[in-house]
Amino acid sequence: MDTITHTLFGLTLYGAADKRELQKNEKRALLVTTLVGSQIPDADVISRLWDTEGMYQMWHRGITHSIFLVPLFALLIYWLVRVLFKVTDMRYFYWAMLSVFIHNTADVFNAWGTGYFEPFSDARLTFGVIPIVDFVYWGIFLVAWLVARRQNVRHTVYRYAWAAIFVHVLIQSAQGAYLYQSYATEHDEVALSASFIPTQFTVVTKTDDTVSIFSDSVYQSSVLQYELTSADDADLTPLFDENKEALTLKQWSPFVVVVDEDERLGLFDPRFFDGESSFLYEYIEL
Template structure:
């Protein structure tokens, strides 16, 4: 998810806590706990500063987004709030654990994916059923904030918001799973990319050198958007020798389209194809 959404996760998690028995410094400690926990996995962006081998695509949302690092981050945050606010309640550790877990797990559901099981596996896990910027999330949190302002006991409203969010993700995931299975029976590889409009998906398929992008939903007939041809028999070593990011992209993406013509040799991720090019496209000029 984007930075704004992760921040809203932290704020809404803080809102969902029953703070009636907490003193002011304890509330501040909880606020820092949920906010830092909702952001700390994205600290990996600083790895761009020392990336000289074109590995940033794998490093970002890599080990810092692993389920195995969640307790370590939670412990660091717990130590931080103990030092800053002189709190010792073990519940701050559990709030930190939940905050980091929500960040890492929520990122599984969009097309970017995460290295959720690093270092055991460097495979990027991506479900593609929630857009990276999801306005439904924002809408749920906005409604919760507006309603909570009028309530004496506000934390229950935010808990209902979390229930609504989980239900929304479950519905989107169920629809995505149905579509994925329908295409998987007929194609070698399948990937999903959710639209900004709920229930709408782009389904990307690959069979040998043929790559197709369909606009589809369980509520309507599929529409073929683009048909692409991947030059699968082309050697990519000349590309990898010059453009290290291209090698990383082929490892990071579920599958790529290989472009080999008189002008360029390159690879791109078809999940981000807009009719002319892809947001993730690495190539060399010939």
């Protein structure tokens, strides 16, 4: 998800806590806990500073988004608020765990995916059923904030907001799973990418060297948008020798389209194809 959404996750998690018996410093500690927990996995963006091998595509949302690092991040946050706010209640550790878990798990549901099981698996886990920026999330957050302003027990409102988010993800996931299975029976490989409009999906398939991109929904007929031919027999050794990001992209993507032209050799992720190119496109000029 984007930074704004992760911040809203942290604020809504803070809002869902019953703070009626907390002192001012305890409330501040809880706010820092949920906000830092909702952002800390994305600290991996600094890896771009020392990336000389073109590995940033794998490093970003890699090990820092692993389910196995959740307790380590939570322990770090707990130590931070304990030092800053002189709190010792272990509930801050559990709130930190929940914040980091929500961040890492939420990112699995969009097309970018995460290294959810690193370091035991370098596979990029992605469901593609929630867009990177989900305006349904934002709408739920906004409604919860407006309603909570008029309520005495505000944390109850935010807990209903979390329930609404869960239902939204469940509905999107069920539709995505149905579409995925319906295409998987006829194609070698399938990938999903959710549209900004709920219930709408881009379904990308690959069979042999043909990549097809469909617009589909459980409520409408499938529409073929683009059909591409991947030059899978091309020798990509010169590309990988000269452009390290290309090798990383091939490892990162579910599958790629290979471009072998007179003046260009490259590959791109078809999930982000816009009719002319993909913003995840690595190539060399020949």
